[in-house]
Amino acid sequence: MQGLNASYLEIEPYELVCFLLKEGGQYGRDAVNPFELLDYLKLDYLAFDFDTALPPEVNPQSGHPRALLSFSDRLVAVDENLAPPKARFSALHEIAHYVLPTHQHSIYLCDRQGMSHRTRLTFEKTANDFAADMLFKGGMFSIDVAAMGISVKTITTLAAKYQASFEATARRLADRSLQPVMLAVFKNTAGAAQVSADASPAWGVRYCIGSPAFKSRFFTQVTGTAPSEVAAELTSSYRDINDSITRTITIDTSSGQPQQFTTEFFYNQYNIFSLLTPKNT
Ligand SMILES: [Zn+2]
Structure with missing residues (x-):
């Protein structure tokens, strides 16, 4: 009789997330504490200025490195210039490289592009997904x-x-x-148009993310610009992010049927955001 098949012992990343949250004592608190997880995994932690003090044996291939994992040194390091939410995510991203069984036991130097939600590198995407699952405590966030x-x-x-x-x-x-909900994020795309003194800024779609229920029923993305009167009202003077503007708009769905959506617009001083939810369904 042969031994156990290797695939029988494979563990899914999400199972690892739940295991680490539980064994690392993270379910009893609101926000995950990466330091406790590093401690649980017996990994050392360093924060330093990556622009000036990266070890010579680590040679960045691209700009803006944010964090590294040295498997043999059992060390996670994060750029000290990162804002706290990014530093926390970066530490969790390196923990992902450390615990994910399909990731190599070597040095990872991870940059801004790799940690972007739009990275095309599979190993970075799996580390990002793992870090986000840890950050938002698995299913707790959805609850x-x-x-x-x-x-x-x-x-x-x-x-x-x-x-x-x-x-x-x-x-x-x-x-x-x-x-069913879709997030649409708009950026100021005035660009060349701003050369004209009379042109008003246009806020074009930067990206959008729909929930599975939204994408299957309506459409997978929107294009175009935020309504100019809404954009002007949100951005003309300082406005609290929670002080949103709600409109009802009609958009054709993938099947060609017009559908009314309740759309909440808000502004974080960088981007305009909107949350679309179907009306009367
Ligand atoms: Zn990485």
């Missing part, structure tokens, strides 16, 4: 969203609770919601 409802207030409240960035929290809400 909070279901209880609080879909709104900018929910995003700001949960960003504070999980000590995550506002944008990462907004993405998580749209990506993991069981309800």
